[in-house]
Amino acid sequence: MTSRQGKNKPETKRKAKSAKKGHKAGSKTRPAWLSWFWRLFFIGLVALSSWLVYLDAQLRSQFDGNKWALPAKVYARPLMLYPGLLITEQQLKAELKWNDYQAVSHVDSPGTFGRDGDDWIIYRRAFNFYDKAEPAVRIRLSFKYNRISELAVNGSSQPLARIEPQYIGGIFPAHHEDRDLIALKDVPPALVAALIAVEDRAFFEHYGVSLRGILRALKANIAAGRTVQGGSTLTQQLVKNFFLTNERSLQRKIREAFMALLLEFHYSKEEILEAYLNEVYVGQSGRRSIHGIALASRFYFAKNVEQLQLDEIALLVGMIKGPSYYNPFRNPERAKQRRNVVLNVMQQLNIISEAQRIRAQGKSLKVSASGRAGQREYPAFIQLVKKQLQQDYRLEDLQNEGLRIYTTLDPWLQHATEKSIQNHLANLERRYGYKKPVFESAAVVSSVDGAEIRALVGSRKVHFFGFNRALKAKRPIGSLAKPAVYLTALNSGRYDWASIIEDKKVRVAGQDGSLWQPLNYDKKDHGPVFMADALALSLNQATARLGMKVGLGQVARTFEKLGAGSVPPYPSILLGAVAMTPLQVCQMFQTYASGGFYMKPRAIQSVTTPDGQVLTSYALQTKQEFSPQKIENLRYGMQQVVVKGTARRLGNTFDTHGIAAKTGTSNDQRDAWFAGFDDRHLGVIWVGRDDNEATRLTGASGALPIWENIFQQVGVEPLSPLAELEWAWVNRNGQVVDEDCDAVRRLPFVPQRLQQQKISCEDSSQNQLSVDTERDFENSDKEDSGSSWLDWLF
């Protein structure tokens, strides 16, 4: 009890004291609002801390590891140089210029070329080719008769050298950012110094935000009465570009400041500077935005950053303030003034001497002469590359992983194709009195033996990413179908070029009662003709008759073996009422051109990682579908198209015996086609209208001149024989006779068939009609008895 009391006493005292204190505090205590203030302050502090933690996590997750989505870079084929190579000096010069090589009087740095007497000197840049990395080398070339006669690399004679492939485009993410990454150690110190001098002099002193900088900018802006200076540090600029948007709001600015502080807290100044140099936006090329000083250096000066001169460094740094405003291509004078301002600042800060400044300011503005590599892409070809790549790669990997895609494109052939199309369409429109462009065109050029796509044009507007007619425009191929009909006939073993075909009206009734009645282009009947002439003159009636006799199913099968896919066995396919894209036509003619070997057109050679590790090599795949002898025989017919048939106009330019080709014109002259090949290249050209109106053009007038012009520029190498054929004289009935027995024509034969055919002079004078022809009708009736097109009437 005592103890309890004893315990109670002090409690009472304490209570009393407390009450007293409370009273005393009450008189001096903070008001209620203050108490709320503290509460809110602490809540705010917690919220701010949470937000900072969130910002920090966001910042670190994006800044660590791969910072940027790197688009796949697409390259043309490398230019292989070796003694004996047929290449004009004009082509060599053009390819070097498109590859951003600069013509100089003294060839002393990579990326330059010049002449030494008659010789060419090329300082080839170091490059990671898809098979191996090669250092920069000095190449000397001598020419004789448009061929390389001697080749030396770094002073010693060599059998082979390569010029690095031209950059031809990228596979970009949605924002179309493109950049080449560079390490800080590879950036010239003068560039870093200039950047810091112009953009953020206190960079190495502040912690991400510079109050002094803000005040200085404020003062300058008040004095000028407008915004003339920004107060953002390099770190803030990086934060804005890398993490944030261009939104002009206080909220964004606060966020930017905190993130800049956090960035400085976690990362070194060098890491921040390196990120800035890779992130910074420096220009635009169409849809492609140029980021980072490494790509900017290539884009504006066709040089690696390490090679930049002082005046170029100053221009590049100066442009960061306003890449569009100070664009040296569009506003050269303004860009020059800005460059000189930067040089002044550099001298003021003793980064350069006065002599250096004067020398640099005295230089004219030298930017790459609208360098094709930096300025232009090949959209139609890139679309094909992308399409073929997507069979093996995910689009997001192509857009993000910085892959290197080495393709088959030949820039010289591509250029020839583009120009030939543009010039010829303009000529046609002038000739027909059109006031504005009405014709469109597409073309594919491939190598005969490897099916590499060397050139591809999807529109006369070659720079635009629009509808790609080479890949997507399916149009009736007209008479381009005919070689398939004749190949089927030759393959049947019952026909040869001496076979007589009746060129007279033909009607074929379908099961639904419809009638197919094709006429010749000239609306005339030509009577009995040699099969060779029926193809050369592209006679519709004779071809329809021949096709019906050999069997529609057989012709459709030939189309399939040629790579044209499944074609329905309708009579109209014989004259090309089957729609194909120029690329599909190229595929079909590739099999003729390669001697009977089916090869899928290839646009890609190899895919590597950014550091050169090969991911995929696209080796040549081939499948023999026809014997070389059969194709050699067919080629004779296609050569006759050029020698005396619908493509004889080529005789004005080339030796016609060395070219095999076919013209094609669809119904109502809506589509004009030409497909032809020599020993090196196959070219397929389409000309028509997007609204599918009649063009008044034929294959010979609309498409052939484009082919002619392309091959004039790249040269024709005459076809070499694939197999031996035997030649014999025939009489007017197509029977093999001795030359002095009413012989009218000398034609090639497959040896086995020739032996069966020869007749005596007596028989030759007695026979008036080709018996074979009549017998063939019977055979074909039997063959086609199961066909859906049963009734074919004469």
Added chain:
Amino acid sequence: MVRLVILISLVLAGCSSRPLAPESSEYNQTQAESRAQSLQNVLASLSQGQHHPAVAQLFVLAEEQRQADNLNRAISYLDQARQIQPRNPQIFYRIAWVEYLRGDLNQADQFIRRAQVFMRGDKVLQQRLDYLSEQIKRKQGL
């Protein structure tokens, strides 16, 4: 001692180069006969023989890759050689060989056919093509 053994092993490994001829275990010939036939019918290396200088250099590079068992890259060099001389049957023969070594018998057979298109009376090459064709058929069980 261990170091010495490793060193000798490395030297031996470095000296060896995988022959182009397929394993001879499938034949009932003596080893000597087999070697004699191999010498006659197959190449000792991809770089063997006289060729256009640029093609010869690419054959050397292809051979280096073959010895390193990097057959994809060997094909890549042979393909470059083909682009220089698209009608050279020696190149198609070599592509056929490497395809055979890669195990793509169908493509090996197709490249033999392509080589044959451009053959112009080269008896040694014809023998080699026939021999390779035979090997392919054996492997295919035909």
